[in-house]
Amino acid sequence: MVLLYYHGMDLSYLKSIGLSEGEVKVYSALLEIGISSLHTIQEKTGIDRRNIYDILNKLIEKGLVSYTIEKGKRTYQITHPSKIVDFLDQQKQQIQEHKKVIEEKLPDLLSIFQEKKFNIRAETFRGNEAIKALLTEALEYKHIYFIGGNSGVEQTNLKYWFAHWMEKRAEKKHYFYDLVDYGKKLEGINPNDIKKHKEQYYKYCSLPKNLSSPLVILIFGDKVAQILWSEQSFAFVLESKEIRESFMKYFHHFWKDPW
Secondary structure, eight states: OOOSEETTEEOGGGGGGTOOHHHHHHHHHHHHHOSBOHHHHHHHHOOOHHHHHHHHHHHHHTTSEEEEEETTEEEEEEOOTTHHHHHHHHHHHHHHHHHHHHHHHHHHHHHHHHHHOOSSEEEEEESHHHHHHHHHHHTTSSEEEEEEOGGGGGGSTTHHHHHHHHHHHHHHTOEEEEEEOTTOOOTTOOTTOHHHHHHTTEEEEEOOTTOOOSEEEEEETTEEEEEEOSTTOEEEEEEOHHHHHHHHHHHHHHOOOOO
């Protein structure tokens, strides 16, 4: 029975372009046996006959499979593999079209969203992909504040992604105020290299020796996020102007501007 391999070649990567597992199995079967009837495909894959018919139609719509009719019977075969690239181009075009529609409707969505917001809004972000989304949102703000043990990010698999995030922030010319635990610093950051800090829109200051925390407090806009770095990091986020102002008082109490 065919799975997602053909002659030792792993074809599961086709799922990453939007094909279902069933579509990959049928495509793999046709790649192996060539021109084939629906019955033969069913025997090869073990997929229910009705489901195979639906899968074939989807592959035909995507331009990855074609069929011919001889003596009233259909036979199927894959199209030239370059059609996979054509399929991706079509997806890209559709995404651009969908993006344009969403961008046009976004003001209306934001208006409704703002109307329904509470004075205090709480969210949780669990897992590194969720933390990436949180930090990516922070990039939209001119001033980003970190308080506490931010070097913990370098002990996770977010290390290289965070370095790239820092580069993107600097490209946007958005300031990063880093109030870190005493003696801590990010990799590649020299606390005394003020010239480089200015180029990177980065400001560094450390907390007193007797203050340290395993988590970092991230502040941007009206959001205050408490992040605990780990292999699957976690953040608890409060959105409130009052709470944000309260934490900023704490920040300014210890902050000494380096330049």
